[in-house]
Amino acid sequence: xxxxxxxxxxxxxxxxxxxxxxxxxxxxxxxxxxxxxxxxxxxxxxxxxxxxxxxxxxxxxxxxxxxxxxxxxxxxxxxxxxxxxxxxxxxxxxxxxxxxxxxxxxxxxxxxx
Amino acid sequence: xxxxxxxxxxxxxxxxxxxxxxxxxxxxxxxxxxxxxxxxxxxxxxxxxxxxxxxxxxxxxxxxxxxxxxxxxxxxxxxxxxxxxxxxxxxxxxxxxxxxxxxxxxxxxxx
Numbered sequence: 336x337x338x339x340x341x342x343x344x345x346x347x348x349x350x351x352x353x354x355x356x357x358x359x360x361x362x363x364x365x366x367x368x369x370x371x372x373x374x375x376x377x378x379x380x381x382x383x384x385x386x387x388x389x390x391x392x393x394x395x396x397x398x399x400x401x402x403x404x405x406x407x408x409x410x411x412x413x414x415x416x417x418x419x420x421x422x423x424x425x426x427x428x429x430x431x432x433x434x435x436x437x438x439x440x441x442x443x444x445x446x447x448x
Numbered sequence: 449x450x451x452x453x454x455x456x457x458x459x460x461x462x463x464x465x466x467x468x469x470x471x472x473x474x475x476x477x478x479x480x481x482x483x484x485x486x487x488x489x490x491x492x493x494x495x496x497x498x499x500x501x502x503x504x505x506x507x508x509x510x511x512x513x514x515x516x517x518x519x520x521x522x523x524x525x526x527x528x529x530x531x532x533x534x535x536x537x538x539x540x541x542x543x544x545x546x547x548x549x550x551x552x553x554x555x556x557x558x559x
Contacts, residue, residue, distance in 0.1 A: 339491075366545050378537070378549035390544045425491055432544060433479045439492040 337361065339440035341426050347446045353414040356443045358426030360407050366429040367409040368437070369401060373422045381424075384409055385432060413445075421447045450475050452540050454550035461528055462558050469523040469553045471538030476516045480541040483512050483523050485534040486552070492537060495523070528557045 340359040348354050360367050369381040380393040384403035401411040407428075413420055423442045429435050451474045461467055471481070480499050484492040496505045496512040498521065504513040509526040525532060535554045539547040 341491075368545055368547075370549075377551045378539075380546050380548070383545045385545070391546045393546075427492075427547075429545060433541065436494045436497045437482055437539070437545075437547065438494060439484070441491040444489075 339426055339428050339438055341424075341440035341443050343443060344441065345444045345446075347448060348416050349448050350416055350418060352416050353412060354416060354445060355410055355412045356424055356426075356445075358409045358411075358428070358440060360409070360426075360428035361430075361438055364428040364430045364438070365407055366432065367403055367407065368427045368429075369409070369411050370425045370427065371395075371422045372425055372442070378425070381411065416447045418447050421445060450540065450542055450548045452538060452548050452550040454536075454538055454553050456553060457551065458554040458556075460556040460558065463528060463530060465528050465557075466524070466526050467528055467555075469525070469536050469538075469555070471521040471523070471540075471550055473519045473521075473540045473548075475542065476519055478516060478540050478542060481512075481514055481521050482539045482541070482547070483510075483521075484537045484539065486537060487534050495536075525555075528555075530557050530559050533557050 366385045368383040383391040387403045398414045403409045425442045426440045427437045453472045482497045483495040498514040511524040535552040537552045538550045
């Protein structure tokens with residue numbers, strides 16, 4: 336059974352650019368969450384989608400957005416990149432709501448220069 | 449505000465030792481608590497999930513307990529091995545699939 340797949344794994348951008356990250360969940364998982372991990376702040380929740388609807392959002396500026404498609408694949412977008420956006424972005428999926436284990440992908444490592 | 453604290457921040461033990469990692473949380477109205485390990489530069493690997501109605505879960509050499517009333521969970525690792533070296537993270541779920549993470553315990557098991 337394939338795990339959570341995130342692409343790209345590594346990317347380098349410059350300030351002001353935008354970036355789109357992709358997450359393909361485990362087959363049958365309808366919930367997709369995104370987290371940002373940095374050495375200083377640890378793991379912080381960005382948002383969660385379930386059946387194409389955003390149900391929960393963390394405390395991040397509007398530059399961070401996401402969406403989920405009918406096949407449960409999800410994308411997150413960061414516009415007008417800042418140096419502080421450099422982080423490991425992790426996608427986590429789950430089959431249901433408040434139920435079952437959360438499974439993570441390997442992450443997308445974003446470096447902003 | 450929901451906060452999750454993990455103590456100690458780092459731990460170094462000789463191979464074969466039994467050890468306990470601690471996780472505390474401020475709000476007892478949780479849905480689930482999940483333990484993960486993370487190897488350097490990698491994603492998180494799920495170890496154990498404890499539902500709010502459960503007191504403990506076991507998987508191989510791992511045993512996790514949950515005491516909601518005191519806001520505590522422990523992860524017990526028996527007969528530690530060098531391959532157990534990683535950062536262990538505790539995550540608490542309060543509402544729709546939103547987990548709050550502790551800062552982790554970095555474990556080093558010396559051969």
